[in-house]
Amino acid sequence: MADISIPKTPVIEKKPVNFSNILLGAALNMAEVSTLGQPLEVVKTTMAANRKFSIFQATKHIWARGGVLGFYQGLIPWAWIEASTKGAVLLFVSAEAEYQFKVLGANNFLAGMGGGVSGGLAQAYLTMGFTTCLKTVEITRTKQATVGVAQQTSLQVFREIFRKEGIRGINRGVNAVAIRQMTNWGSRFGFSRLAEEMIRNVTGKGDSQPLSAYEKILGSVIGGGLSAWNQPIEVIRVEMQSKTNDPNRPKNLGVLGAAKYIYGQSGVMGLYRGVVPRIGLSVWQTVFMVAFGDIVKNLLNVQAAGH
Template sequence: MTTGEQGKKKVSYSNLVLGAVLNLSEATTLGQPLEVIKTTMAANRNATSVQAIKQIWSRGGIFGFYQGLIPWAWIEASTKGAVLLFVSADVENRAKAGLGLGNFAAGILGGISGGVVQAYATMGFCTCMKTVEITRSKTAAAGVIPKSSWAVFKEIFAKDGIRGINKGVNAVAIRQMTNWGSRFGFSRLVEEGIRKITGKKNPEDQLTALEKITASAIGGGLSAWNQPIEVIRVEMQSKKADPNRPKTLTVASTFKYIYQTNGIKGLYRGVTPRIGLGIWQTVFMVGFGDMAREFVGKFTGDTPVNKH
């Protein structure tokens, strides 16, 4: 297939289904427990890792690590995964075919595009509600049942409308564009390095599953450099009682508040589980995503987008 023909290649809508299935699998396995640990540490910045895990366990045992999974994480995963794989694959393909970019630059552009679109299109209220569910108090007076997740959602919506349930969405967008720009970019860069080491000079020579997973894991781990943005996002969406927190939270004011109260270390709270989550998510969405497209391509007869 020539470069011109590749640029004219129609968008593969199977990426929507693949993205949804992969992201649901990622979240339901290790994704949500790592998300809960990371969010708990980011919201309680004076707590150690052990204290955070004990706090999560006290909220329901093993089920405490899956708080927010149903329905918010499932809604988020099915929608954001579909958007990410659909947009990033199309943009990455067009960047290489139309702009002549290499795998690294095209991967960054595809990841940034997919991350921004998924943040504003699907992730705002889901991310907000997951954080609310993880950080809100579940205790109530004797004889009073704590509010359900849906009741809290309705309460926030009734009070603040769309802006209330999308609180922190700008921070989410910054996080997602840097997340997936880094993850796709670094993964493609590592793939190029693996090709050189293994002597795969022909573009048609495929990486093995282990090589693809290795590249994705390294790319995912390196993407945790933007942890301060994640801590800011959690603080903006948190329902943790804190009388010292500014009433009006913007990305800038939240950054200032965290820095003044917890210093540089506070901006990197939860970075260890975040690295684990980044690796897990990138292996699913980049490594398994590429392999899944190859698999689907064998049945459809189409050359899959982003063939490496």
């Protein structure tokens, strides 16, 4: 009698959620923003807020504001607060969501995209509303140039916005931030997983064989670069939160109102201002949070299994 064997359904392994993994997300994001992350963010935001600037003009403008330190405007405290919280939220939520999507039968691309969308949504509403707003205010506000007039500190700016506009003012643009983060990390995780699949096909590696660190980084570079397709959402977010002086700009812009205003002022190309530094920033962030995140999480889990 012929032996009829039933193919086994592949077991989807759920990696343990360790406190060290949550700390890892915060540490990776802090390292990312404190190196090239914030300078690229400042250039990108400056170009999005001043849509006539080229990269050279934006760089010259930032240098005139504060030299090297001008490229780290808004790093302390807002970018550090944002990085230390959103990184932990992203790695925790995205890993859990990606596992659940795989359980439901999604392939690596769809599971990665679903995990990234979930992580980005949680980032926006749990940790990023006020920090992103205040970081953009710091980058775009006009500095007082009069001799003898004291500069407003970051906390003074925060208090002034809160006094005038309350919680709504502090969280201005949070819906645009949510759309940005969902599309950001959905694209970054999804395209990175798709790139990893392509690398596996080229190298002949099976699903059970781990990719090398270089292959992981290459996948993240591809995924990060492709994720910059949503630059119009970023330009809209910057416009909603910007303190750049423009008497023609309507007050209290929403997402659609900001899109119409930008299109009316600068056309379609205005919605893509700052896309070049944005590609660099997306690649840098994705390498840290996807490639390095996977590499270090695997090391931590292997060590934990060995004890």
